[in-house]
Amino acid sequence: MRASTNIELTKAWATVPDVARAQERYDAIVKLRRDFPRGATPAEALAGVQDAVIASFTATGKWPTDFARTASKAHADAVVWHAEIVALRRAEDALKFAAEDTRDSMAPDVLTHLDGRLTEILSAAKDASTALGDVTTAEQAIDAGADALDAWRRLAGLLGDFRNVRNAQADVLRAVTYGDEQARMRVWFAQGHGEVRGVRLDDVPEHIRSVMCSHAYTVEYLVWLAQSGKGYVPTSFDDLAADVEAATEPLAYDDHGPLYDYSPRVTPIPAPQPPKVFAHSSTPNLDDSKPRPSAPKPNAAVSDREATPVF
Template sequence: MKLRRAFKRSADPERARREVIDEAIGSFRETGEWPADLGKRAAKAYLEALEGESEYRALSEAEQRLRYEKEDIRDICADDALSYLGGRLADVLSEAKTAGAALDGVRNADEAIQAGGDALDSFRALTALLKDFENIRSAQWDILRAVADEDTRAKLRLWKSQGHGEVMGFRPDEVPPFVLDATQTQRYTVAYLVWLANVGTGYVPASLGELEADVMATNEPTAYDDGGRLVDISPIAVPIPTPPAAETYSHSRAAQLDYSAPTPPPIKPNATPGDPTPPTYIY
């Protein structure tokens, strides 16, 4: 790109040749003499302009092809780069957890200076780790933006402003206010770094798809029906009621399935038939 910008592009070859011819015609009008080397000068101007134009086009095409190759390499290596950042983050958080254990309640620089001793040393170590942490987060978002298309970049800006991409399973209503402020504004503090080191769920998304899946899992219900969120309509087990005894009448007879067997004894009636319903006539 620097070579192309520094290169002084020449005139169009046809235009360069016409300028030589126009100059010769102007000179002929004034002096009445026609230059004998007009053809050579016109050809020379054309060839020089053509050489400059070819060099400019070669630089432009090389720049474009290298840009495409760089984008391909970036897309191919993006997951590896994110994985590397995840390893660096794990190291930083491990050191921060160790250093944070010696703070003894210190929350800021003034309190660390007053406490002195191990608390001051730990605060200094955490301040240095905070710079590394900020660099990791900055690189993380740069990589994710680079591999995202235009629509996904808009989603990334929204997710980043909501605090996602730093704590797995992040829910804004379940974290302290200072944590929510740090994740949403990316203004990190020692207190936030110590909190993240101890909570155990800080991460660098391994890919754009993993980040999206984590956001969806924390923001969306797991299933829907036509009316909105899925309602559990699983059957409820209830006791089966005892059926009432069968009513038998004086005219009831026991069923006899095998007529070669003795006839069953008569059934003892336990009910009497009611009066029939009187008919209703419609005229």
């Protein structure tokens, strides 16, 4: 089992009945295995009987007539003992893996419980912070007087609970993520994600964001988080990923992408030009029985041909 001294994590797991039952079964089998009397394997039991007979014969020169019966009983007793101790060890391993699987499958439940604990802690911290005023350090609290000092002491106690919740959150999320997901989660935590929901990290004051990245929590940070009303515990990797995406997406973007004009394009028809009539042009004579038509009036001239260069 994953051992932990984090009281918040222990209490959180205890709130999930299936996990508590699996842990109870595991603890019981461990106790049975540890309390089981020491014994010998069948081979060790036979070797012990043989060694005793050899020592007796060496001392007395007499071989016992009940050797077979003694050896048979020692071997039979050892077989029974060995079978049970092996069964206890196998049961311990099986219950250990079953309990771990139960924990992993119930991780969203325990993370939801931790989110509720965080809400309780932040609510108490917000109430206590009203007496602080502008106090941000222990020295300032001492100088400010009794009310501020009492509030600071209360917040210092809540800070320990807050750290336990955050450590428990990280422990559970690490246990249920593998490979690439776990690597991405480490990067996100180092960037300050997983602390506040619905807040862009660029909008967080620099000294507060520094604490979010380092996880070196202070009373000042606890007060800021309590007053922001945005603190939360992700209930799964997907929940954390969605928050990261929301906190890093652009402030404004076009859902539909760039706009294109697909309306028909109409090309205007150019005005017709009159036909060109040159001085050498003539009107076609379609009927020789009639007088030849007069030549048309020229409206264009033939341009001079470009001179061909001589090399």
